[in-house]
Amino acid sequence: MDRRSLLAVTGWLATTAAATLVGLAAVDLVGADIGGTVGGVRTEQDVARALAASVPASTGAGGPTATPTGAGGPTVAPTTAGPSTPGAARRGFVTAGGSVEAECGPAGVRVVTWSPAPGYRTKDDDRGPDDHVEIRFVGASDEHELRLRCRDGVPVRDLDD
Incomplete structure (x- = not known):
């Protein structure tokens, strides 16, 4: 190889x-904001703590508390059904198939948000407002249905099915 080619290489x-x-330094300078998720990625435990902190626990036979148990908790961003009713009582419900947040208002119970667990999808949803709602x-191998209604102005799981 001649000197000119060696200098070119x-x-x-x-x-x-x-x-x-220079590219690596620029990415390091910008930090995680360049490809990170807005608000960060939440673990199942973070979601459980957030639900437990924002939703009152169940009293009596009204239904489950807001804390999920085991695997299959919500890991997908929730889908929103519409604007919230001011002053309405909200409550979260979790199944292995997904999670639902509902509220009671003057027109009845209404699903505010829902989030299927990985491997699940929503089918035949009745989001209300109505006397009862169903999600x-x-x-692939099973299904989980939540049927909710209002009791004393608070969403509860309807066990009368």
């Missing part, structure tokens, strides 16, 4: 290395 390698280092999460 060396110059190309030096330019490539410098461009790579069905369907997976």
Whole structure:
């Protein structure tokens, strides 16, 4: 290889290395904001704590508390059904098929948000407002249905099915 070719290859390698280092430094300077999720990614435990903190626990036979148990908790961003009613009582419900947040208002119970668990989808949903609402999460081998109604102005699981 002659001297001219050797200088060309060396110059190309030096330019490539410098461009790579400048690119890495720029990404490091920008930080996680360049590809991160707005608000960060939440673990199942973070979601459980957030639901438990924002929703009153169940009293009596009204239904489950807001804390999910075991695997299959919500990990997908919730879908929103519409604007919230001011002053309405809200409550979260979790099944292996997904999670639902509902509220009671003057027109009855209404699903505010819902989030299927991984491997599940929503089918035949009745979001209200009405005397009762239903959300069905369907997976490959099973399904989980939540039927909710209002009791004393608070959403509860309807166990009368």
